[in-house]
Amino acid sequence: MPTGTQPLPSPLSQHVGLLLSEAISDRGLAQARVADEAGISPSQLSRALTGKKVFTLDQLDAVCDVIGVDLIEVIAAADAATKARPRRKSGELIHGQFGVSGSPEDMRAVAKKKSRDPGGDEGEF
Numbered sequence: 001m002p003t004g005t006q007p008l009p010s011p012l013s014q015h016v017g018l019l020l021s022e023a024i025s026d027r028g029l030a031q032a033r034v035a036d037e038a039g040i041s042p043s044q045l046s047r048a049l050t051g052k053k054v055f056t057l058d059q060l061d062a063v064c065d066v067i068g069v070d071l072i073e074v075i076a077a078a079d080a081a082t083k084a085r086p087r088r089k090s091g092e093l094i095h096g097q098f099g100v101s102g103s104p105e106d107m108r109a110v111a112k113k114k115s116r117d118p119g120g121d122e123g124e125f
Helices: 011-026 031-038 042-049 057-067 071-084 104-112
Strands: none
Touching: 011 042, 011 057, 011 071, 031 042, 031 057, 042 057, 057 071
């Protein structure tokens, strides 16, 4: 991966962070202490727990060890929670949202309508 690019946290990663954050809170642990014992910076831990950063597998394993939770159970619980939410297929049209409304038949009719743009502008305004 090129330097400076980070993967965006998926719903699964975000839920893992939520579960770990709850476990840390339930045990009365300080995030700074957990981060120190796991060998990561407090800001990295905070960003991963709030779903702004993705844990590496090694970081996730270390944090789980420090707080005393099973890595596999955390991932399984997060996976089950994210699969319980309805998911849309990539590119699926969401009717009634984002200014799109009407029946699929109406949408097809609009899509088939000829454009009034004469073309030939070569991208100029």
